[in-house]
Each structure stands twice: as structure tokens, then as C-alpha cells.
Amino acid sequence: MKTIMKVLVATFLIASCSQQKQVNNNFEAVDTLVKESGFQREIDGKKVNLYTLKNDSGMVVKITNFGARIVSMLVPDKNGKYDDITLGFGSLDNYLNDDMYLGCVVGRYANRIGKATFTLDGKKYKLYANDHGNTLHGGLKGFDKKVWDATQQGDTLTLTYTSPDGEEGYPGNLKVTVQYILTNNNELIMKYEATTDKKTVINLTNHAYYNLHGEGNGDILDHYLEIFASQTTPVDSLLIPTGSLVDVSNTPFDFRKPRKIGERINEENEQLKNGKGYDHNWVLDKKEKELGLAVRLTDSISGRILELYTTEPGVQVYSGNFMNGKVIGKSGKPYNYRSAIAIEPQHFPDSPNKPNFPSVILEPGKTYTQTSIVKLSLIR
Secondary structure, X not given: OHHHHHHHHHHHHHHHHHHHHHHHHHHXXXXXXXXXXXXXXXXXXXXXXXXXXXXXXXXXXXXXXXXXXXXXXXXXXXXXXXXXXXOOOOOHHHHOOOOOOOOOEEOOEOXXXXXXXEEEOOEEEEOOOOEOOEEEOOOOOOHHHOEOEEEXXXXXXXXXXXXOOOHHHOOOOEEEXXXXXXXXXXXXXXXXXXXXXXXXXXXXXXXXXXXXXOOOOOXXXXXXXXXOEEEXXXXXXXXXXXXXXXXXXXXXXXXXXXXXXXXXXXXXXXXXHHHOOOEEEEXXXXXXXXXXXXXXXXXXXXXXXXXXXXXXXXXXXXXXXXXXXXXXXXXXXXOOOOOOEEEEXXXXXXXXXXXXXXXXXXXXXXXXXXXXXXXXXXXX
């Protein structure tokens, strides 16, 4: 009997070691797709680098100070297999001409400003029109194309950038700080602060794309999506909000209970036609500036769950409707139609021109603050 027990224990230990070796090999294979050497260079006289945050739970996040971008996010599935669940590239060169805003901090104003203009205190400001006569994600050279100053202390990365008065048409010298903090609970905390010396408008977000199967591994139409919001801000054909708030009840925009993203995305619906799918802002059901759960994304195959918490009043959800396979990601796979979802906590699009929307005005002496958290877990 003792001999049999010894054999069983030895067999179990061998199997466990073999399984752990497979997990380690899998992690190394995915981890080496993004290396520091691919990001170490100078742009506009400033050094670009790649920074790595790791926790005790096995989660790894890599970030570059070019555009304050999340480059990779490695997490295991229910079987311990690692995948990189966010879209990106393995070297800086590919980011220089990126027009998908992969993983970046978007500013000064995330999303759209209609007709590329807004008025403050009777003065009209003209912005760069880079989206059908409107301004999108900061203009010609927004925060996604800037080299941020970086300081890392343990698993906290602090990035700073000063946007000069008049940059992209926006008033005021704007000083921005973004902190990425990785916790042992698999939470990536993003803290934003900004100050200005002249009244201005501001709307910051992170523009990471997620696929819980792993980047480049099929589409996200089978992911279950929950959005804790009872209203949306409907848009016109150029994706500029009309100014109204509309109840999601009995529409394809009701994700108050888990629904597959692809379940209703092709229904006959004017808003779906305008966005070519989901590319809309939801009005979150929570108090202003309260840190609350905004979105839950679940993949029943990998067992991964992604939750987004934010202090922002809205969240833009984009289902990858303009992805066409021409962009090749870090693993050598094309980013095809609807192969990822962007979840962007934010103030509402075109708020500077919609007085009924929550204010995006920042005045001298005041501090803009925002906190968003991406938390990864597994189905239990």
C-alpha cells in the first residue's frame, strides 16, 4: 500500500511540475512578444522607453511613455494559460503612425467635438478638424503622440505632460499627470490629474482595446457585456450627440443584464447604422464623481472577467467596427473586423457645445481629477 501511495504521489508531482513548466513556457512565449529594446529611442529630443508592472498574482502590464500607452496586459485563463488581452505592437515604430489610438491616453479632449469649435466666455476656439469636419481625440497631434515624462516606483508608473497654451487650438497651459498602479488584486488603477492657467476644456480617457480570448484570437461578438447605464446619448450620422438622453429599454443598447455583444449588433436600428455597430456613449447609473462599476465583460471560454470602475459620468463602448485586418498586431495576427472592444470612461462627446451635459470646463486654481480601474478575475 505504501509503495502504491509513493507511486501516486510521485506521479502527481511529475504531472504538476510538467503542467507548471507548460505554464511557464507559455508565459515566456507571450511575454517576449513585447521587449524594452523595441521601444528605446528618442523622439523630439525625449527618451521613450517601456515600463513593466508585475504583481504577486501573475498579472503583467507593459506601458510606454509614448502616448502613455498600455502596450500589453498578460493574464492567465481558467487553465493557467497566459494571453495578452489588449491590442498593441511589439515595437515603437508601429505606434508612430497608429490611427486606432491603441492603448493610449487621449487628450486634451477624448471623443468628438462637433464642427471642431467651442466657445468659452464668448470667445470661439477653432480646433483641428480630423474627422469629417469634427475634432476627434485631441486633433492632429494629441496626447497619444506625445512623449510623456516617466517615473517608476515599484508597481506605480507616473507619467506627466504639459500641453502648451494654444496646442491643437485649446487655451491654457495644461499640466497633466497620469498614474498607473497595479495591485495584487489584479487591478490596474488609472489616476488622472490636471491643472491649467487659463479656462479650458478637458476630457481624458484610456483607449485600450480588449479581447478576452487574447489579442488576435477571433472576434469579441461572443463576449457577454454588461453596462450599468439606463440611458445613452444618441448621435447623428457623424457620431456627434444630438444633445438628448434616451432610455435604453427595448433597444439593442440595453446591457443592464449580460448580453452577447453580437446578439443584436446587426439589428435594424438607426443608431446602430450611424455607428456601424456600437460606438456610443452610455450615461452611467451612479452619482457624479462616485467610483462605481460601469462595465463588466465576460468570456465564458477563457473564464476571464474584466470589470471597469470609474468616477466619470459616461463610458464610450466601441465594438471595432472599422477594423479591417490591415493592422498586424504584436503576435503577428491581423486585427480583423470587431476583433476587440474599446471601453472608454469619459465625459460625454461634444460636451463643450451641449450645456445640458456635465461640464468639462477646468478653471485656474481648480484640479481636474479622475480615477478608473480595470480589474481582471476568473469565473467561479
